[in-house]
Amino acid sequence: MGFFGWSTCQVFLENVKVPKEQLLGERNKGLKIALNTLNTGRIKLGASCIGVGKKALNHAVSYAKQREQFGKSISDFGAIQDKIARMEAYIFANESAVFRLGNDIDLLRATKEKQGESFSEAKINSLKEFSIESAIVKVYGSEIQDYIVDQAVQIYGGMGFSAESPVEHLYRAIRISRIYEGTNEINRLVIIKEFVKKGMKGELEIFSLFSEILEDLSTPSAAFSEDVIQQYEQFVNNLKSLTILISGVCLQEFMTQLENEQEVSMCISDLLISLYVMESTLLRVKKLQRIDLLDETYHFSLLKIIGFDVFSKVTTTVNELIGAFNSKKEAKAIVAAKSKYLKIPHSNVKEERRNIAKYVLAKESN
Numbered sequence: 001m002g003f004f005g006w007s008t009c010q011v012f013l014e015n016v017k018v019p020k021e022q023l024l025g026e027r028n029k030g031l032k033i034a035l036n037t038l039n040t041g042r043i044k045l046g047a048s049c050i051g052v053g054k055k056a057l058n059h060a061v062s063y064a065k066q067r068e069q070f071g072k073s074i075s076d077f078g079a080i081q082d083k084i085a086r087m088e089a090y091i092f093a094n095e096s097a098v099f100r101l102g103n104d105i106d107l108l109r110a111t112k113e114k115q116g117e118s119f120s121e122a123k124i125n126s127l128k129e130f131s132i133e134s135a136i137v138k139v140y141g142s143e144i145q146d147y148i149v150d151q152a153v154q155i156y157g158g159m160g161f162s163a164e165s166p167v168e169h170l171y172r173a174i175r176i177s178r179i180y181e182g183t184n185e186i187n188r189l190v191i192i193k194e195f196v197k198k199g200m201k202g203e204l205e206i207f208s209l210f211s212e213i214l215e216d217l218s219t220p221s222a223a224f225s226e227d228v229i230q231q232y233e234q235f236v237n238n239l240k241s242l243t244i245l246i247s248g249v250c251l252q253e254f255m256t257q258l259e260n261e262q263e264v265s266m267c268i269s270d271l272l273i274s275l276y277v278m279e280s281t282l283l284r285v286k287k288l289q290r291i292d293l294l295d296e297t298y299h300f301s302l303l304k305i306i307g308f309d310v311f312s313k314v315t316t317t318v319n320e321l322i323g324a325f326n327s328k329k330e331a332k333a334i335v336a337a338k339s340k341y342l343k344i345p346h347s348n349v350k351e352e353r354r355n356i357a358k359y360v361l362a363k364e365s366n
Contacts, residue, residue: 002173032124039127039134041181043105046137047098049145052174053091056152059166060084061360064155074155081357082350083151088360089305089353090144096280097140101133132194135187136276139269142177142184149174188269189262195272196251196258210248213241217336224345228300229286231345232307236279239314242341243271246321249333253325264324270317278310298359301352304345311344318342 025033061084064075074080105126112122127134152167153160160167178184199206221238224231247268254261285303288294318338325331 001175002169003176032128035131036124036127038181039131042134042138042187043098043101045177045181046094046134046141047102049141049174049177050091050095050098052170053087053094053145053148056149056167056170057084057087057091057360059170060087060152060155063159065361067157075361078350078354080155081361082353083155084360085305085353085356086309087148087151088356089302089309090148092284092302093277093281093306094137094141094144096284097133097137097277100280100283101130101137104133105130132191132198132272133276135182135190135194136273138181139184139187139191140273140277142174145174145177185262185266188266189259191269191272192265193259195247195268199247206244206247209241209244213245213337214248214333217245217333217340219340221340221343224343228303228345229282229289232278232282232285232303235307235311235344236275236282238341238343239271239275239278239310242314242318242337243268243275245337245341246271246318246334249331250321253330261324264321267317267321267324271314274310274314274317278306281306297355301355304347304352305349305356307344308347308349311342315342 024030061075064080064084065073067074075084108126108129109119109122112125113119117125149167149170153171156165156167159165160171162168181187182190195204195206198204222234224234250261250264250268251258254264258265281303285294285299288299315338318334322328322331322334322338325334328335
């Protein structure tokens with residue numbers, strides 16, 4: 001459908017003998033290199049989705065400002081501003097996750113080099129440590145990219161369906177993003193598989209925290225602070241508790257059969273994706289505040305919009321998981337956790353989206 005500039009073909013190798021001096025790396029170590037190549041590709045794909053998203057948004061904003069209906073620019077209409085605001089917020093969240101992951105990998109690589117590993121070894125081992133996060137940015141980036149480009153086509157209207165428009169080309173070209181570097185379904189299964197493996201090894205505190213959270217379910221949750229940053233710190237902590245408890249309950253229920261319960265596994269992966277994106281967005285806003293680059297009206301609106309989006313997605317995911325049990329009684333711990341932890345500070349999301357749209361439209365004019 002897209003990518004006409006690259007040649008896709010089949011290569012057949014029959015009875016080919018390759019001299020041993022042409023061996024890349026060590027014998028029987030090729031899979032490790034191949035898997036880490038996938039991790040690298042997933043990060044790069046998540047990053048490339050930022051650029052495509054920005055390009056689609058720029059096209060959409062420019063067109064919306066010049067296109068007139070009912071005597072005024074369509075960029076003045078609330079329905080169009082809502083789309084622009086969501087597109088901008090998702091780009092910010094995707095950037096936050098990719099920047100965080102890239103920095104974490106670089107920091108770990110530098111540490112491993114100081115410990116005596118070569119640059120190549122340190123890079124490979126660092127990428128392996130962040131295989132979950134690599135899959136997360138690939139899935140999230142490609143799926144919000146789809147949304148952004150689709151909305152750009154919608155803003156163009158009938159013109160967006162024409163090959164004459166720049167967004168038509170983007171629409172065809174980006175569909176592959178949810179397929180290569182491992183389909184998003186495979187990546188979701190990678191996320192849960194690595195999550196459980198790290199938990200079993202004790203590299204992630206899942207099981208000890210699970211017991212604590214389970215015992216504490218009857219305790220009422222604390223009220224949200226008046227401070228916006230503190231509110232979303234509490235929201236993120238609640239999401240962590242919710243995700244750990246749900247993961248523990250599902251592991252207890254399905255045990256070794258969890259791999260065969262792919263619908264459940266992918267729901268847990270969706271919780272992890274939402275948590276990582278939300279925390280990354282919060283960390284970026286906190287850093288902007290720390291280095292005195294925070295625009296409260298704009299950045300707090302972004303934080304609230306991503307928070308509301310995550311809250312909505314997590315609510316749907318948790319309901320799906322509750323429905324994966326034979327009865328509500330069997331899923332009572334998840335139901336109780338949902339009641340306690342799945343809460344978000346109230347904000348007027350309509351007005352927050354209008355704030356973001358005004359910022360984007362004013363920036364495009366300059």
